[in-house]
Every structure is written in C-alpha cells, then in structure tokens.
Amino acid sequence: MSDINEIRMQVMWNRLISVVEEQALTLLRTAFSTSVREAGDLSAGVYNAKGEMLAQAVTGTPGHVNTMAEAVLHFIAEIPREDMYPGDTYVTNDPWKGTGHLHDITMVSPSFKGEELIGFFACTAHVVDVGGRGFGADGKSVYEEGIQIPIMKFAERGVVNKDLLKILRLNVREPNQVIGDFFSLAACNDVGHKRLIEMLDEVGYDNLDTLGNFILSRTHVATMERIAGLPKGAWSNEMLTDGYDEPIKLAAEVSITNSGVNVDFAGSGAMSRWGINVPLIYTKAYACYALKCVVAPDIPNNAASLAVFNVSSPTNILNAERPAPVSVRHVIGHMVPDLVLGALAKALPGKILAEGAAALWNIHISVRPVAGGTGRRAEVLMFNSGGMGARPGLDGLSSTAFPSGVHTMPIEATEHTGPIVVWRKELRPNSGGAGKYRGGLGQVIEIAPAEGHEFDFSAMFDRIATPPRGRDGGEDGAPGSARLDDGTKLRPKGWQHVPAGRRLVLELPGGGGFGSPAERSSEAKAEDLSKGYVTEKK
C-alpha cells in the first residue's frame, strides 16, 4: 500500500531529525566552553554516503550548519574510502574547509552498517582557545591566529590519536577545556550513529538510500515551487561596514532564475590586512541562510534546499584566500544577510525587514591581577546582541541575535568564570530606528575588572560608524559605541586595555525602522513612552 509507505517515510524523516537533535543535545550537555554550553555556538547533522546533508539539528547556528554542509565533502575528498573504518572520527579547523576560522572544530564520523558505509555524522563547536594571538582581529595572517589542524583522524577504529592531543595540549591556553570539547564532539557523533543504526534496524533498511532519496526529492520539489513563485530578474545592493580601521564596502547582486537564486559578491572591498576576512564557505553559509528565510523558511534545511542557491565571488573580503587572517570573520560575515536581504527588498518590495545590528558584539576578556597583586587570571567570552531590524507589520526584536543563532551567557555564570563585574546589561532606550514599525533596541553593557584586577579585551564590534539603515521610510537605528566610563573612545576592533578602577561601556546598535514614523499608531507610540523604549527628551 503506497499510501502507507509514504507515511512511513514521513515518519522516518521526522525520526532522522530527532536523531540529529539528540546528537546536538549530547554536545550541549558535555561541552566545556561557555560559547557552546551556554550560548549554543554549535551544529550537528547527518549526511548520506555521498556527503549530502539529509538533516540538521534545530539547535545550532547558520554559520556552522551551512558551512558544515560543504565541509563534509572536503573530508570525503581527503580521506580515501579504503582508509575509513567503523569507530573512526575525523577532525579539522581549516577555515577554508571547515567553518571559516580556527576556533571552530569540525568533526566528521563515518557511519557503517556492517561493512557498508551508509553515511556520515558531522558536528562543529567553537572552542575557547586555539593558541596564537587569541580570538581577535589583530593577526596579520592565519599563521598568527593559532594552531591549524588539517583534515586528519582524531580517532581510528575507536582509538584516539594521542600525538594530536599532545601537540594540542602544548599549543592552547586552556588545554583541559579544549581537549574536553574534542571528546564531547566525538561523543556526540557516536550518539547519532548509534541512534541511526537502531532506527534502520527497526524499519528493516540496510542503508539510508531510500530515505535519503525521499527527503532530497521531496525537498527539491517543494523548494522549486517556491522559486517559481518569485519574480525573475537581478537586483543589487551595497552596504558600508566599519572595517578594522577604515570602512569597507560590501556589494551583492542577487539574480533569480527559473532554476534557482544566484548571489555574486563582486564589487565588495579588497581583502583586509586584519583578521576580519571571510572565507567563501562562511559567506555562502550566511547568504544561503538569508535566502532560505525569505524563500522557504518552513522547508527543512538539507542538501536539496541549499542546492537551489548558488553563491560566487571574486577574491575579496568575502572570498579571502589563504593565508589571510580570518579569526573574527563572523563580524563581516554576519552582515551578509542584511546585504542580500537589501537586494531582495528590491525584488519583493514591502516584504523584507530593515537592517539590524547584525554582527554579534562578542568580547573576549583576558583578566589578570594588577602588577604585584594577587588574584585570578581568566579568559572570559561573552556574546551580546543589538537590535534586529523592524519587520513589515512588526517591531524589530530588541537585543536578539540575528542572523546568528546563538544565546547570550547568564551574567551570573560569566562572573563565575573570571574576576570581572558586569554592572549593567539592559535595553538601550532610543536606539531603535523610528518607523511605522520601530527597530529593535540595542543594549548597554558596563564591565569592570574586579577590585585589584585589570583586563585586556578583544573588540569585535561593528555598526559604530555605519548604523543599520531603515527601510521604506523607516529611520536608521542608533549606531553603537565603545568607550571607557571616563569618556575615552575605543576602537571597534582589536585588543585594548581597561585599567583597574575603570569600566568598559558598550552601547550596542539598534535596528532600523520600517515605514514612515508618521504612520506609527498612537497606541504604539504611547507604549514606547510608558515602557521607556523611547524617552521624551531623546
């Protein structure tokens, strides 16, 4: 009965998604870095034997998911089939073959059913340290940014590569945490594999072929239906971002044809001397994410839904070549969705949200006792988000990560990881761009070293010189700022110092508004005032 068969396939598709969800959950539960365990900077997915992604965990962030979709193909190309054994786990942090910077560790494990290689499990997580200069934009080449792990075996037939662990232990600042995270990545693939085999045994399948074909063909048909509903043509957009020490132009042309959507980034600025360059694999990930949000938000993400999107670029800041420094590639990379959405707004007028803060405001803090004092040294990483652009029909979300899919860390957890005090972390009034629909608010953060301590921090901020733009008559969001509490201005990128007794004050950008402010309803205006989102003496 083919009806029943159809339903069985649907059910197994759901099951496969729950398999990768279990995989991601295992990683969250066992991870050491706060970026993974509190903030969810990770992803997990399952692939067929050809390396096509069949399902991804809902938990995770686009910069990892969509890069990993391509990364698995690099692993297959490097490791010959005859060298793959049950119990193997492969690893890399190659920015051009993984997820764009050395801090992300990607692990891929082959899944065998008996003798047959039926697929792969892959996962990625951001670890706290990879040596080198530390997480920041100051490196002049990738060689300064930390240890590079080529695609290689982390474990063969279940036995961990001890030599790799020895080299790692000597090259990173927090060896216990980093090696602990390597183990949790491997463990999470193992859990995925076990569950997959249980599922196949239960339904009596020898491999993933039938189910994989079902998933990919269904997804392809549904995605093409959406493409058919889009206007055809080409639209372009430009945007300025702060850069390291001078503004950098980003440019994109989006063309929609009957067979898919192409995005080309020709016209974007040249590669930077600083570590804000983006490998194409990461640019692609965020371009595809933006397209998917508009074209097919409810279609599960897999190789077939990604295949209709084609991304290209000549060599430039969005297609940086080895050995460019790429440590904070996420700052420019997170701008890619706003860039692409701006072009789509011309194709689909009135349907696309305004620009927002986009890039996460990540801070890496290296805190130590003042000279001659006693106290603690620690590395503290925080993810913080500004406002999202206003949507057609809805205000922007305040202090919410977009396009990134991460969380912030609780302040109480952060203060336990090192001797710092966060004196303020709250919404920033008057930062949302005015409009019929208001941009989301940014936030204000004040951080001081604990008494008797001082710290250096790595700034990875943007939208200070170039605020998020409103759409369709909406006003720009407020630009961000970084300073000390005595008024000293700080740079948006690079390592800088906060002496004992001073506070670092960060004002995160608000999102742009949508539609003319004159059209904002009086109820919405009154609520802005009563809640203090907007103050009278603006």
Place this chain on the structure above:
Amino acid sequence: MTQRHEIRLGADIGGTFTDIALEVRGKLFSTKVLTNYSAPEQAILDGIEIVCRDASIAPKDIDIVIHGTTLATNALIERRGAKTALVTTEGFRDVIEMRTENRFEQYDLSLVLPSPLIPREDRFPVKGRIDAQGRELQPLDERTLEALAEVIGERGFGAVAIGFIHSYMNPAHEERAREILSEKLSIPISISAEVSPQMREFERFNTVCANAYVRPQMADYLSRLQVRLKEMGANCPVFMIHSGGGLISVETASEFPVRLVESGPAGGAIFAADIARRFSLDRVVSYDMGGTTAKICLIEDYQPHSARTFEVARTYRFCKGSGMPISIPVIEMIEIGAGGGSIAWVDAMGRIQAGPESAASEPGPACYQRGGERPAITDADLVLGKLDPDNFAGGKIKLSVDSAMAAITRDVGDRLRLTPQAAAFGIVEVVDENMANAARVHAVENGKNISENIMIAFGGAAPLHAARLCEKLGVDQCLIPQGAGVGSAIGFLKAPFGYEALASKIMGLSKFDAGIINAMLDDLKTTAEGFVRAGTDGEIVREITAFMRYAGQGWEIPVALPDRAFADGDRTMMENAFKERYAQFFGRAVEGPEIEFVTWSVKAQDVRPEGERLALKTEGARVSVPSIRAVFDPASGRTLETAIVPRHALSSGDRVTGPAVIVERETSTIVTSPFDAVIQADGTILLVRKGF
C-alpha cells in the same frame, strides 16, 4: 501519623475535569466533575459529595484532603495574575525581557517572543550589588527603597517580587529590601533567594515574578477552599501536592504557589511509581495522555526523575525556549502537545502534522458534533475503528464516524490524495511518532535507553496509543492500571510528605572543605525536615545529592552521596561516584579537567507504608472473544478482524491475543497484532509482546 489517615481524599483540578479519588481503608471510589472556572472549589465540593455518598461516609469522616491544581499554571498561561512590581538590581531591569537573546525558531523572521510577565514600567531598579562569591560590592540603597514603597502603594500593585543579582549566594539585600517594603506595604512580597535559590538570573527572576504574580489569587482560593470544606464538615487537614511530587501545607503553598505548577502531572507520575512498586518494576516510563497534552516521565527504582528547572506556557508550537523558565524542584517529564483533542493538519511540504493546537472540550473533535470541524486525534482513532462510537465516555457522548471522516477527508485526505482511512492512519502515526521522539529525547537527556523500560499508561487517551508507542520504542511490556482515568488524583493519595531543599555552592573537588559543606547540608536538612514535619510525625528518610561537573562544563549531573557528615578524605569516594555517573550519561569519563560541585540538594520525606506486592504475570489462559470488529492494525498496515472484549468481563489470569480491543467506560485499550494482553491480580492489563 500516616497510619491514622485511613480515609484519604485526592482532588485534582485539571483544564476540563476535576477528578476526585477517595480511599476508604484500601477501597477506592472516584468521580469526574466539570471544572468550574469561576469557583474552582465548588467542583471539589460537588465531587466530595458524590464519592462520600458512594462510599457511605460523611465528609467529617475524611482524615486528610490532598489537593493539586492547574490553577497556578493556567493563571500564568492566560496571564490572569496580580499586577506585580519587580524590584531588581540597578543595571538589570530588563533581564526578564531580554531572555536569552536568542530566536527559538531560526528561519521565521516574523517571530514574536513571549512578552515578559511584568512589563518594563513595573520593574524598578535599585542600587546595591553582591558579587559572584557573595560579598557586598555596593551597599543597598535603602532610601530609594523607602521612596519606592510609596510608589508601589500608590500605583495599586497587588504583589511584589524582589530579584537581585547573586542573591542565591547571599540573600541579605533581598531580605533587607523586603523588610523595608513591608513596613509600608501590606501586599505579599516574594524574594528570589527563597523562591528559587539557584544561579542564572533569567530563570531565577522569572520564577520569583511568577510566584508573586499568582500569589494573591492562589492564597484567596486556598483560604476559600478551607472555609468551604469546614462548612461541609470536612475539618481534616488539607495538604497540597507540589511540582516535585511531595506534599506541602496550605500555608506554604499560599506563600510559594509557583511550586504548585505542574502538580497534576506530578500526581500522575506518583501514581505510576506506585504501580511500579506494586509490581517490583525498577525501570519504568510513564505515559499520560489526556485531551491536550501527553506527558512522559522516567521512573527508576519507584522514584520519578526530578529536575530543577522547566518551562511553562510555551507560546510557539510547544517549541523549546518559547515559554517561561521556572526553576523549582520538579518531577522531570517531557510534555508535548499531543492529546485526544490535538488538531491534525497538512504543512507546506505536504507532511501531516498533529497539534499542538487542541480542540479541547469545546468545540471538541469533529466526531463530538458540537461545532468542531477540524479533525482531531480522536476523530482519527474513531475512523480506524479503535473507538466504539456508541459507547464513548460510558455512552454519554455519541460519536459520529461520518463527521470524523468528513473532517479528515477535507483537511488531510483531499490534500494528500489519501483515502480517509490512510489519512487517519497518517494522523495517528504522526502523533504516535511525535510522542515516541519526545520519549527518546527525554531518555537521552537522562542517559537512558528507552527500550529497557516497562511502560505504564494512563489518562483517557493513552490506552488507545500505548501499544503502538511500545512498538516504536522497542518496549516489550506495558501496564494499564485500574482507575487510569483519574490517575493523578489517585497518585495524590500515594504522595509522601516530602520536600527538596537546594543551595548553590561552587567548589572544586581538590578544594573540598567538609566543614563548609556539612554546615550547608545541616541548614538544608533543617529546612527540608521543617516542611515535612508540618505533615507527619513519623519516620523521615533523606537523600543527599550533589550536582557535579568537570570545571568548565555548564551542565551538572546528579550524583547521589551517602547521608552522613563528610570528611575531607571523602574526595576519592566522591570522584569515583562522579566518574561512574558521567560514564553512564556520556560513554566515557574525560581525563584532565578538575571536578567541581555546583549545587547540593537534600530531599526529605516520610516513610510510606509498604503496599501490596504482586508478581507480574506474563502468561495466562486464552479467552474466547464475544464479538469482532474491523480495526486498522498499524504494524501490518492492514485492517484486521479484531476481538472486542469488555474489561469487566475479564478476570485475573485471562489472556487476550492481539489484535484486540478491551473496552471500558472511559476508554479502550488497543492490543495491536504484535501484542497480547494478560490480566493481573489487581485488574491491571499487561500488554506483552508476543514471544517475549
């Protein structure tokens, strides 16, 4: 004291029904009455009259009333609480609004986040700061607090919540702030260090806000209930069941009503735990499916698993992260939007989806013919022949197969070009698979393999789906007890007087200081036993649990430790206990990192009398079947001639071969083709896989 409670009454107020269970010297009487939203106590009184009449006793004969209710949960979901002020640390006014700064659904750009329980204009920041080690960094601004008391008084607030940063380490500022405010205000004030003394400000602040928000309403209701019970002659003590499955006094419940959230499902878990004990089953998964949701809970050694945080009022398709986190000790279960009333629909991909939207009791599934037009799970069950249209709810509601078929055809069958029966099968498969997935994920979160458990199924809809769920989960045996329809209320009668007290204290194992920990545990023991003593003067048992992790991790695992004073030399014992638990959860222990303690818990409860023990019978004598009906069998994918047997006609030792349907007043138990049913000595039905 428990020996004196020979006549016990359990009352569970649910969304649709208020269930009453009365136990008179071991004999059980029960009834269901419709929940009365304007006067919830009235339904309890009506129910008490019915069961007292059935049992030929008077209300004054009742020795104890044990009560659980969804009223606090509903007040949170429907936002019907008091106008509440939040007093918080300066710089942190927006913690409950900024949440985790995450979008719980990645691709939906029109996502709406749940609005904070207390709007921004009602959140008042005050200077004063405690650091991560519990030391004062900045004194509390008492002047501002005095002025704030005036403002709160003038603006007509009904309750106050106080939440300061790091108050779980040092509650002095919160306590002092309460003192200052209460000099000028007569409204209830809740402080986070008492309601939820745990790290992570978003969860803790949200919990104290929720507590303050429902407190006036719950306190009123509980005092009205006590008065009305006295008026009807029931002068006995009243205890409340809390979300952790123990009992607390009405006074405590009035002060900490957030602890009543999820008290009904907690009763269900205790019900299942009691059945597990009766049959000596040490690994059980309980499965409770009602009209709106399904709850799945792991029960090990007759104890439900517990957790320290959960989420209520999910706003977006039951999506994780779309609700309110509540950090209190709770029986850990996974709840999904899958009940008899869950609506089936077809998504953009042409995939059948079920729930979380529910037809509830009004308008109800299409087959009720009370205005419901969209197909619900009950409609699909009916079309597949799993329900008898003429004998639903004891014949009280007549079900229309035609209406069910029409709804399924219109919303699912036509869209997918499926026959009504195939569409109905699809709907039921999807909901069963959703429940199976939830159960698997829940098991993995607890480091367990689901298929090694025996299932205990209860709630109106569970017996219809339990066998298929077992097929999917690889579970070989499932029990369907007597009284399954009012399982939670029966569970209340079995609940121990118990309380779990928690305190956070981060300490590396290498720096383990027995003196500090012993002193802290003594305080926790005093707190926990203080609560328990309010209800019993019998023997008390305690469990000590350390929540531990590798330094640098964020997820702690519970490690049971002996109940005695510790010495510094206990380090090795603790290290071994941790590593063993860690390997159970995640495969292998990690070499290198330091191990640390994060939170300590002391659970105290009275010792329950040992109930009757029965041996599980898996063999029985085949019975002949009185009638046959066509029922769809999911395992074979075909409609099969299926035996129909009334439950009351079966007796201990009878074996019914699947496929079969065992019918009773409230529900039907489906025995699918891979299973047989064996009747136990107490009337419980055991579904057992053929050849097991």
